[in-house]
Amino acid sequence: MKEEAGKGVALERAVASVYRGTLEDFVRRRDALARELRAAGQRDDAKAVKSLRKPSAVAWALDAAALDGPIDVLVAAVETVIATQGGDGRRAIADLRAAVREFAGHAARAATEAGQRSDPQELTNAVFAVLGSREAFDALRRGSLVAVPEGGGLDLLMSLPMQADAAPRPRKPAAAAPAPRRPPPRPEGAVEAQAAARETVRKLAIARDAARARAADAERAVERLRSKVEQAEERLHRAEQEAGTLREQRDRASKDAEAAATQRLDAEKAAAEAERHLDRLLAVPPVQ
Numbered sequence: 001m002k003e004e005a006g007k008g009v010a011l012e013r014a015v016a017s018v019y020r021g022t023l024e025d026f027v028r029r030r031d032a033l034a035r036e037l038r039a040a041g042q043r044d045d046a047k048a049v050k051s052l053r054k055p056s057a058v059a060w061a062l063d064a065a066a067l068d069g070p071i072d073v074l075v076a077a078v079e080t081v082i083a084t085q086g087g088d089g090r091r092a093i094a095d096l097r098a099a100v101r102e103f104a105g106h107a108a109r110a111a112t113e114a115g116q117r118s119d120p121q122e123l124t125n126a127v128f129a130v131l132g133s134r135e136a137f138d139a140l141r142r143g144s145l146v147a148v149p150e151g152g153g154l155d156l157l158m159s160l161p162m163q164a165d166a167a168p169r170p171r172k173p174a175a176a177a178p179a180p181r182r183p184p185p186r187p188e189g190a191v192e193a194q195a196a197a198r199e200t201v202r203k204l205a206i207a208r209d210a211a212r213a214r215a216a217d218a219e220r221a222v223e224r225l226r227s228k229v230e231q232a233e234e235r236l237h238r239a240e241q242e243a244g245t246l247r248e249q250r251d252r253a254s255k256d257a258e259a260a261a262t263q264r265l266d267a268e269k270a271a272a273e274a275e276r277h278l279d280r281l282l283a284v285p286p287v288q
Contacts, residue, residue, distance in 0.1 A: 011037075011042075011045055012142075014033055014049075015033070015049065015052070015144065016067060016142070016143055016144070017029070017033075018030050018033055018049075018052065019055070019063050019067065019143050020063075020064070020067050020068075020143065022114055023055065023057065023060045026054045026055070026060075027054060030049060030050070030052050030054075031050070033049050034046045034047075034049045034050040037049060038237065047230075050226075050230060051226070052144075053146045053147075054146075055145060055146050055147070056146070056147050056148065057111070057116055057117070058122065058123065058126050058148050059126075059145045059147055059148055060111075060116075061107040061108070061110055061111040061116070061118070061123060062103075062107050062123065062126060062127065062130065062140055062145055062148075063140070063143045063144065063145050064107060064110035064114075064143075065103055065104075065106040065107035065110055066140050066142075066143040066145070067143035068106075068110070069103065069106035069107070069110070070099070070102055070103055070106060071103070071141060071143075073099050073102065073103070074099045074100065074102075074103045074127075075141065076099075077092070077095050077096040077098075077099035077100075078096060078131065078137075080092045080095065080096070081093055081096050100124060100127045100128060100131075101124060103127055104120055104123040104124040104126070104127050105120060107123045107127075108123050111123075126148045129148050129149050129150065130145065130148060130149065132149065133149040136148070136149045
């Protein structure tokens with residue numbers, strides 16, 4: 001049991017090292033770890049590692065901050081906000097927002113040091129989005145976030161309870177309702193501008209849906225190619241094993257051939273010596 005637990009911890013550390021390196025070398029590190037696990041007989045672990053997806057640039061920056069930065073501060077701030085639900089959570093939410101900004105800043109510095117584009121506001125929004133998904137947040141805590149979920153974090157913070165700044169003030173006696181006013185006339189061209197804006201939104205929505213469809217197709221293509229690569233690697237692994245067996249058989253046959261050749265030479269020498277001995281015996285005249 002302890003041995004299995006030790007293997008699990010070692011595998012987690014190895015996976016973390018795959019995510020900790022540069023984004024460009026992610027696939028190389030992942031495949032190298034998969035080969036090591038396969039060579040060690042851990043075929044299930046090797047298959048699981050081989051299926052690890054390469055993070056997006058934003059997710060990689062957040063992973064870098066989680067592996068080497070103030071992830072504990074962010075986790076503590078989230079836990080404090082959850083614990084204060086139903087009470088005065090203003091201070092906890094303020095601390096959480098500060099922790100998010102600090103974490104995003106660390107991710108931005110990690111991206112900049114790696115030579116990648118860094119947008120602190122984009123990273124801040126990404127952290128808020130991750131907070132809205134328990135699965136994504138757990139992946140971030142492990143430093144293995146692959147993609148930033150859509151939306152989530154801002155809605156989560158807005159749903160947290162917020163208390164009024166002070167006790168409610170007594171209401172003033174209701175005054176007489178003022179006479180209704182006519183709405184001001186719309187500026188000239190406002191209707192056309194609204195229609196154009198709606199058309200722009202519609203076109204952008206169509207483009208967004210098309211982009212999502214292309215991304216889904218690309219992801220499926222990647223999965224198909226990944227499966228083919230795994231099958232090819234499996235065939236290569238079997239071929240390497242078969243080649244190793246054949247090499248061993250060849251070496252044994254070579255040794256047997258060498259031994260047989262040595263025995264043949266010894267036999268030929270013995271036969272030649274026997275023939276010479278016989279010749280000497282035949283050369284001796286018979287006794288009269």
